Amino acid sequence: MVLCSTKRLQKLFLGLIITCLVMLNHIQLDLPSKETCACVQCLMDGDVDPWFRERYKSPVPVFLSRGNSEISPNTWEWWQRLQGRPSKENISAIVQTLFSLFPDGELYSDAGPRRCRTCAVVGNSGNLQGSQYGPLIDSHDFVIRMNRGPTAGFEKDVGSRTTHRAMYPESAKDIDNSTHLVLVPFKVKDLQWVVSLFATKDIPWANQKLKPKIQANKDKVMILNPEFIRYVHESWLKKQGLYPSTGFIILVFSLHICDQVSVFGFGAKEDGTWHHYYDKKYHLHFNRGNHKGSNEYNTTLELHQRNKIQMYKGW
Ligand code: C5P
Numbered sequence: 661m662v663l664c665s666t667k668r669l670q671k672l673f674l675g676l677i678i679t680c681l682v683m684l685n686h687i688q689l690d691l692p693s694k695e696t697c698a699c700v701q702c703l704m705d706g707d708v709d710p711w712f713r714e715r716y717k718s719p720v721p722v723f724l725s726r727g728n729s730e731i732s733p734n735t736w737e738w739w740q741r742l743q744g745r746p747s748k749e750n751i752s753a754i755v756q757t758l759f760s761l762f763p764d765g766e767l768y769s770d771a772g773p774r775r776c777r778t779c780a781v782v783g784n785s786g787n788l789q790g791s792q793y794g795p796l797i798d799s800h801d802f803v804i805r806m807n808r809g810p811t812a813g814f815e816k817d818v819g820s821r822t823t824h825r826a827m828y829p830e831s832a833k834d835i836d837n838s839t840h841l842v843l844v845p846f847k848v849k850d851l852q853w854v855v856s857l858f859a860t861k862d863i864p865w866a867n868q869k870l871k872p873k874i875q876a877n878k879d880k881v882m883i884l885n886p887e888f889i890r891y892v893h894e895s896w897l898k899k900q901g902l903y904p905s906t907g908f909i910i911l912v913f914s915l916h917i918c919d920q921v922s923v924f925g926f927g928a929k930e931d932g933t934w935h936h937y938y939d940k941k942y943h944l945h946f947n948r949g950n951h952k953g954s955n956e957y958n959t960t961l962e963l964h965q966r967n968k969i970q971m972y973k974g975w
Contacts, residue, residue: 697919699776720891724883729755743847762881768917779918783907783925784809786935787974794819807831829853834875901952908956921969
């Protein structure tokens, strides 16, 4: 009698567990899935990858604005080291001037299940030659180019649209009215340079070979936050190299402002030189100079292998 009721209880208990599991499963199925964007595949989907999590820090400010222009002592120190000598400039005065001229405020902070922003990040590698990637590159919402990489004459391989062009004074180039100028300030003076372009017209360091003027739309100027550049160096490159290349900074930038990222034009020649698709000049080996190109390339490959970006390696 007692044996019989124990068995019955066991069966009842098992049945209860199974019912609970089925219900749980059912509830999970009925719950809206946790979609991070409206694209078929989103960069932040399945965000449990410890490698990615260890590197990606969403609270780091991407752009400089009046509201976040207090530069932390660590970043200030790092930034000073980068430019080789202490800076005497009054940063808060520069920031005040900057944002009396250029748009201020939160930019691209609209990530969510309704947004699908696809981005093509186009580096200047010679591997773009003969790639025929042009139409594919142009099909993205944002086409982000950098430094002097031209489109005219190279459309078949690199496309013709440019929504954003990242540059610093020494790599500046004229851009059309619809393109955003994304300033990558490697030095405090780079902030003064962008002010001088549109306001004072007085380039702060006249003895260098800087273009005294460039054509660009003042209302489309965006300035990367030095905190962001340091974060790329420390969190993504583990401090290898003196500082990250423009291309690698812009790659991480795209991880912060896009939902899907395709990468083109990254990768050195077989002999390790950092060749360009648009010239045949002598190029530096990617591990000499200020950047650790091999580390940047391997990190980019890792992002591709972990399905965070799609990398097009060209030829
Ligand atoms: O040479 P430049 O700095 O203008 O190129 C833009 C970016 O493209 C570089 O900062 C680098 O990240 C990437 N690049 C590359 N391989 C090359 C040339 C450039 O990965 N051969």
